[in-house]
Amino acid sequence: MQKTEKTKKPIYFGWYVCAATVFIGFVSIGARNSFGVFVIPMSEEFGWSRFTVSIAAALGVFTNGLIQPFMGQLFDRTGGRKLILAGLFALGVSTILLALTFHILFLIFMFGFVASMAQGGPALSNTAALMARWFKRKRATAISINAAALSLGGLIMVPFSMYLLQATSWRIAWVGLGIIVLTSLPLAYFFIRERPEDMGLNPDGDPTPPSNGPAPRARELKGPLEVETWRESFKSAPIWQMAGSYFVCGTTTFVLSVHFIPFAIEDRGISGATAATIFGYMMGLNIIGALGAGLLSDKLRGTKNWLALVYLMRGFAYVCLLTIDSVAGLWIFATIAGFSWVATLPLTSSLTADVYGIRALGTISGITFMFHQFGGFGSVLLAGLLFDITGSYVLPFSIVAVLLFPAAISAYSINERKYSVRYQTPVTTAAAGD
Amino acid sequence: MAWLFSFILAHQGDAADPELLHWIKERLDQIFGTGPWAVVALMGLVIISIPAFVVIVYLLQAKRRSAAPQPNQGTQKYEKDSMEEFHHRVR
Numbered sequence: 001m002q003k004t005e006k007t008k009k010p011i012y013f014g015w016y017v018c019a020a021t022v023f024i025g026f027v028s029i030g031a032r033n034s035f036g037v038f039v040i041p042m043s044e045e046f047g048w049s050r051f052t053v054s055i056a057a058a059l060g061v062f063t064n065g066l067i068q069p070f071m072g073q074l075f076d077r078t079g080g081r082k083l084i085l086a087g088l089f090a091l092g093v094s095t096i097l098l099a100l101t102f103h104i105l106f107l108i109f110m111f112g113f114v115a116s117m118a119q120g121g122p123a124l125s126n127t128a129a130l131m132a133r134w135f136k137r138k139r140a141t142a143i144s145i146n147a148a149a150l151s152l153g154g155l156i157m158v159p160f161s162m163y164l165l166q167a168t169s170w171r172i173a174w175v176g177l178g179i180i181v182l183t184s185l186p187l188a189y190f191f192i193r194e195r196p197e198d199m200g201l202n203p204d205g206d207p208t209p210p211s212n213g214p215a216p217r218a219r220e221l222k223g224p225l226e227v228e229t230w231r232e233s234f235k236s237a238p239i240w241q242m243a244g245s246y247f248v249c250g251t252t253t254f255v256l257s258v259h260f261i262p263f264a265i266e267d268r269g270i271s272g273a274t275a276a277t278i279f280g281y282m283m284g285l286n287i288i289g290a291l292g293a294g295l296l297s298d299k300l301r302g303t304k305n306w307l308a309l310v311y312l313m314r315g316f317a318y319v320c321l322l323t324i325d326s327v328a329g330l331w332i333f334a335t336i337a338g339f340s341w342v343a344t345l346p347l348t349s350s351l352t353a354d355v356y357g358i359r360a361l362g363t364i365s366g367i368t369f370m371f372h373q374f375g376g377f378g379s380v381l382l383a384g385l386l387f388d389i390t391g392s393y394v395l396p397f398s399i400v401a402v403l404l405f406p407a408a409i410s411a412y413s414i415n416e417r418k419y420s421v422r423y424q425t426p427v428t429t430a431a432a433g434d
Numbered sequence: 435m436a437w438l439f440s441f442i443l444a445h446q447g448d449a450a451d452p453e454l455l456h457w458i459k460e461r462l463d464q465i466f467g468t469g470p471w472a473v474v475a476l477m478g479l480v481i482i483s484i485p486a487f488v489v490i491v492y493l494l495q496a497k498r499r500s501a502a503p504q505p506n507q508g509t510q511k512y513e514k515d516s517m518e519e520f521h522h523r524v525r
Contacts, residue, residue, distance in 0.1 A: 276457030
């Protein structure tokens with residue numbers, strides 16, 4: 001009787017890399033999101049107006065958005081490990097140094113420039129590019145876990161900062177946040193590795209098949225649009241289709257981050273607490289939406305179809321928001337929009353990697369992220385301006401809502417079957433001829 | 435211009451909306467009903483438990499990792515054998 005020895009397979013190292021980037025995203029976004037908590041105590045101590053403090057925050061937004069393509073380029077050239085470690089160290093130290101704030105210029109410099117630039121290192125566009133190296137079949141899932149961690153970081157780290165501030169002082173709270181960011185350094189040091197090949201592994205932890213069979217060819221498959229430099233990618237249609245719809249994603253999410261609660265209070269006549277409850281519920285759902293989008297896209301394929309569906313869902317949610325003039329309309333909107341809120345991120349990132357490969361992915365993702373930020377920035381300004389003119393949010397919300405339908409068409413019309421590496425088939429004759 | 439201010443701050447993160455922050459704090463106060471230090475300690479523990487969990491799992495998996503062959507070992511062995519055969523033929 002033949003005895004078969006069964007040994008359980010160890011967890012693929014890529015999942016440790018994923019866990020490390022999850023924690024990195026969690027703490028770094030949390031430290032950054034907590035800025036709002038510090039505005040009142042710092043303003044009160046120094047006698048600054050809120051507008052003065054907002055200069056630091058505004059500079060932070062611009063710096064962080066503009067730096068992303070450059071950080072992406074650094075990622076592609078020097079590697080993710082060095083960039084993430086350096087970014088985390090600089091973010092942790094600059095957060096601690098915020099405790100020494102004595103003048104508004106110091107705050108502007110330290111938060112608006114140093115911390116915001118440092119945050120570009122461990123930003124999601126880079127960690128998503130890292131995930132794309134470690135995963136192929138489970139790429140969207142790994143990226144979606146990272147995206148969900150950002151939402152979770154905001155929801156846990158911000159209240160943590162609030163209580164820390166209440167228990168101590170704003171100076172100690174900054175130090176505490178900085179220390180938490182620095183605690184992610186050992187994890188990043190031990191677990192962040194550039195690519196599976198460096199550790200003798202294959203993407204997804206797949207075993208290496210016999211070298212004389214056709215399978216190795218399948219693993220080395222390339223998409224027809226795979227690029228060496230980011231410039232090449234912008235000569236083809238899919239990147240414009242993705243960046244265009246991502247721009248709309250920015251316009252439709254940012255505008256609500258800012259104007260949803262005022263809209264619910266002023267246009268729908270509900271209390272601030274109820275408005276916040278609905279918004280909090282929507283933010284909670286986005287974690288499930290992000291994870292679900294990644295899993296479904298990997299299991300059932302058709303990333304661009306899921307992406308189009310997400311935009312369509314969000315468009316439908318906006319229609320409900322604008323046409324159902326009651327609290328029920330807000331809840332329906334929050335339910336549908338909540339699932340679609342962050343879901344675009346893992347889908348866009350994984351589709352970008354599937355079409356353009358991973359060599360220039362950091363830069364390409366950084367640029368598409370910039371499109372997203374520009375869309376968000378423009379929409380919020382436009383919504384505020386139109387609200388001042390018309391006295392209602394109906395017109396600005398209608399404009400951004402209308403954009404979601406061409407965005408869905410744009411995503412749906414991406415020729416994924418032709419360009420995505422997932423749909424390429426190996427040429428068996430070439431393999432056999434070796 | 436209030437919207438401009440709220441925009442700038444809200445871009446630091448969705449959860450930074452003042453109404454939402456107030457709501458979160460009220461809910462947490464209801465849940466915990468204790469002083470801020472207790473909540474800080476509890477949340478701090480939750481945050482730190484994430485990397486601790488990752489390290490523990492990695493260490494627990496050490497035995498399995500050493501027992502399982504590396505995916506590329508087969509290929510490397512094949513390449514090594516091929517090189518040895520090549521050198522043998524040259525000699």
